[in-house]
Amino acid sequence: MQGFAGFMWLLSIALILFSGFALIDAATRREDAYRAADKKTKPFWLIILGLAFVVNLIFNILSFLPIIGLIATIVYMVDVRPALRGLSGGGRNSRRGSSSDGPYGPYNGGR
Numbered sequence: 001m002q003g004f005a006g007f008m009w010l011l012s013i014a015l016i017l018f019s020g021f022a023l024i025d026a027a028t029r030r031e032d033a034y035r036a037a038d039k040k041t042k043p044f045w046l047i048i049l050g051l052a053f054v055v056n057l058i059f060n061i062l063s064f065l066p067i068i069g070l071i072a073t074i075v076y077m078v079d080v081r082p083a084l085r086g087l088s089g090g091g092r093n094s095r096r097g098s099s100s101d102g103p104y105g106p107y108n109g110g111r
Contacts, residue, residue, distance in 0.1 A: 012061045015070060019056050022073045022081075023049040029084050037083035045080065048072050 026049050031042045039045075052069030059065050 016056045019053040019073045
């Protein structure tokens with residue numbers, strides 16, 4: 001039983017860190033990027049992710065509310081965050097090339 005409690009504690013810490021990361025990420029994005037990506041507003045996501053973070057801090061992971069917070073955090077991470085990153089040009093490879101760029105540079109049509 002002690003092993004299960006330890007596992008649940010680690011899972012709870014992981015959920016807190018995950019929702020905290022999403023909250024910080026949402027706070028650092030620009031407000032107009034949310035509108036340009038046609039997602040909800042920045043205050044909406046800050047409230048939702050803030051509530052998810054607080055719920056994960058207060059309630060046990062086996063309760064119903066942390067599961068709802070996890071779903072909201074996952075929606076932000078897999079839907080909203082990539083749309084915002086695509087607009088701001090952020091990410092690992094922020095240098096964007098032309099659609100005709102190949103692995104060795106731009107394709108010039110054999111000229």
